[in-house]
Amino acid sequence: MTEQPVMTPAAERVLEVVEKLFYDNGIHAVGVDMIAAEAGVTKKTLYDRFGSKDAIVRLYLERRDARWREHVTAVVEQPGRFSPRRRVLLMFDALESWMAAENPRGCAFVNALAELPDPDHPARPAIASEKQWVLDYLRQLVRETGARNPRKVAASLFMLFEGAAVAASFDVVAGAVAGARDAARQLLDAAL
Template sequence: MANDTQTESTVPGSARERLLEAAEALIYAGGIHATGVDAIVKQSGTARKSFYTHFESKDALVAAALERRDERWMNWFIAGTQQRGKTARKRLLGMFDVLREWFESADFHGCAFLNAAGEIASADDPIRIVARGHKERLLAFVRTQCDEFAAESGMEGRRAARLSRQWLVLLDGAIAVALVSGESDAALDAQSMARTVLEAESVSEADASISRATNASSSKNKPSKRPPSRRTAT
């Protein structure tokens, strides 16, 4: 007991935070199933009893560690995106520059949430729920930028929703390709595709505007179909 207390007191931070930090680092680098509780406890510098004090199971620890990573990663991604430009178009395309910086870092091992979801079969598992929540949160942020792009370009709101879903596919696709290939330029390839998508949306919106204007003009010039009045002068 005395030794456990002494060991924990020599490492800064609470035991719970150290367990979360160690779990996140080890699981992100090596995977959930390949990382045991003993390895997490050892790296955290805590006593094994601290693990049972703060978490009911390894899965609970993993889910909590992923929630912690979600908060930090989203804050980083949002801040990086906001710095990429004053227009929504620049920020949307700048997301891929943010990703490229991440891909070039020494500790890049792909998306922790896609990795975790790939290891957990049940959609109702707490770990999968956290992973799904992260993607929903990322999509929501992307949607805010797509809504602003729609306002800037005059695009219909319903098309902004579709654009945000396409953008998430491009972001996750770039992350997956960078992980497998080891090439950070996967972000630039995705950015090029994203630019094409925006250009196509702009052309489609221009065509839609012309169509609406033509229909409005035709309706204005179309003769009335109202039957002539049968009233006679008196």
């Protein structure tokens, strides 16, 4: 989450280009030569700015996480004062529009974890923190509904949430996110 001070134009171009390359092709499959070529930047510049590929991977995930959180909070906390119960369900609307607009390859953080098994990889904190944030946010929203067992309910909604992303990326269930939202409503209402 620690946003870098200022990015030079070339560095900014690299981070823009990398967002699509890493997500679409996977991290290992994208080499630094391809990144430099696609961004219209020399490898020298790339290494002067970032120092290593791993650092670029870290920034890729941190920036994507930041965009994702902005998207979610913009949907959930939109003006109009929705009820706490409604705000919980808006999380799933946020996921639905994110998946539709962004990409069909599932959760970038789940995918990144699959590619980076090393617990000491510099990008791991960014990966862990995204999921922790989603869970914490759900917990807060559920708590505000006054539901019984808010932690347990939030955990169930979290799994529906992540499962919906998996189901959508495998294209095995039609209307996965909408179905997850329906199930979430049922679980939530049963605890109210």
